[in-house]
Amino acid sequence: AAEAVPALEDPDADPQDVAGHTQPSGGGDARVDDDRVPVIPLYRWGGMSADDRYGEMVEPSLSVGMLMAAARGHDGGRLEQRYDLRRLQPDAGEVLEQWARDPRPAVFVFSDYMWNIDAHLELSARVKQLSPSSVCLHGGPSVPKHEVDAVEFFAENPSVDVAARGEGEVTFVEILDALDGRLDDGCTSRLRDVEGITVRIGDELVRTPDRERMSDLDAVPSPFLTGEFDDLLSEPWRCASIETNRGCPYGCTFFDWGTSTPSRIRKFDMERVKAELDW
Secondary structure, three states, X not given: OOOHHHHHHOOOOOHHHHOOOOOOOOOOOOOOOOOOEEEEEOOOOOOOOOOOHHHHOEOOOHHXXXXXXXXXXXXXXXXXXXXXXXXXXXXXXXXXHHHHOOOOOOEEEEEOOOOOHHHHHHHHHHHHHHOOOOEXXXXXXXXXXXXXXXXXXXXXXXXXXXXXXOOOHHHHHHHHHHHOOOOOOOHHHHHOOOOOEEEEEOOEEEEOOOOOOOOOHHHOOOOOOOOOXXXXXOOOEOOOOOOOEEOOOOOOOOOOOOOOOXXXXXXXXXXXXXXXXXX
């Protein structure tokens, strides 16, 4: 990003050559001339510990990668005209600190699991403290799905604007589309027609109808194959998740597959899975 500013000041530079190509891929400072709304994923790796080298290694969030890949690839990249879609970075705290230098309203994305939900809610609260106009989206297995639990979750966590349930890729795209790149007062009221969410609209909580599960999983681009994790290649990895299918016909009480139990099994294309393994 630092190299982009002189290029814009070069009288011989073609504006078409420099526009839209030098925004930061991570969660840091945006280009001064970029008026798009930042969309910033904040994810804390499971087991991260300052005194544990293994715990410090990167474990890229497949769920967050799928969300961002879906948004970036939607309708030929149309959302990128209104949003600066950042790529996942290994240190959520550092990303937030960089944004806090100039806390312009942004959309923050959290995928909550039992190992990171407390940290995510702390980050979410910090976001709203610095920028009340920012929108905090929470999803994942640890976000309550049942209505009574969701009401309690929102009451305990005033920083949460939207809680998604079920598969999030299409939901996330529709949320961004409905917000229309405008985080003005009452912007969450434009989310009333987005299925699969509970949304805070002023003092009101609105629970929209459940969303049907996707029939074609390959409609969502692979975050591995589309570069969502390329910025993490310089970091030490401890593991990566590869998703071959979704759903399970059984309803075991001790197990949860993204709330897709019991349901029919849907598979990703095998050539896609092989390409991800090769990557």
